[in-house]
Amino acid sequence: AGLPGTNQERSFFMVKPDAVQRGLVSEIIGRFEKRGYKIVAMKMVTPSRELIEAHYDDLRSRPFFEGLCKYMSSGEAPVVAFVVEGKGIIKVGRDMIGVTDPLKSAPGTIRGDTGVSIGMNSIHGSDGVEGAASEIPLWFSQDEIANWNKTADKWIY
Numbered sequence: 001a002g003l004p005g006t007n008q009e010r011s012f013f014m015v016k017p018d019a020v021q022r023g024l025v026s027e028i029i030g031r032f033e034k035r036g037y038k039i040v041a042m043k044m045v046t047p048s049r050e051l052i053e054a055h056y057d058d059l060r061s062r063p064f065f066e067g068l069c070k071y072m073s074s075g076e077a078p079v080v081a082f083v084v085e086g087k088g089i090i091k092v093g094r095d096m097i098g099v100t101d102p103l104k105s106a107p108g109t110i111r112g113d114t115g116v117s118i119g120m121n122s123i124h125g126s127d128g129v130e131g132a133a134s135e136i137p138l139w140f141s142q143d144e145i146a147n148w149n150k151t152a153d154k155w156i157y
């Protein structure tokens, strides 16, 4: 999770297949950019069943686990996985997303503005320091994460 509590805190996010299908990739990722956060990794993938099961490992005992894994790895549409860096991103990211059910998510949140149903709720975001720490390396190798400086002071006059 980068360095939690510092400007280098990192969290993992994923635009889910339903939002990719509805053309919401830029709308969703743009919210993090506009908020001033730094995207340090991003890729479109059609996740395997194995990857999705590992990602949702803590939900194995839940009744919706099978349907969730089937949908997320169906290949109906890919997902866009990305890592965002910046102060407080783990908590702020959850606040930006809203709650699990779009109908209960406040307007202004990603799910409140774009979600359709509990299963098709547009985006996933790590739910804490531990989640971010396991999900980032699950989805990205070290060389897929970019170290770059967001300030353009050096070349904008």
Ligand code: RTP
Residues within 6 Å of the ligand: 059, 064, 068, 099, 100, 118, 119, 120, 121, 123, 124, 125, 126, 127
């Ligand atoms: P996420 O992990 O995707 O960010 O979502 P979350 O924390 O808000 O929800 P979580 O409890 O971790 O569940 C993961 C995803 O499973 C689907 N779900 N379906 N009752 C149901 O049918 C049910 N409950 C959860 C949702 O798509 C949820 O985002």
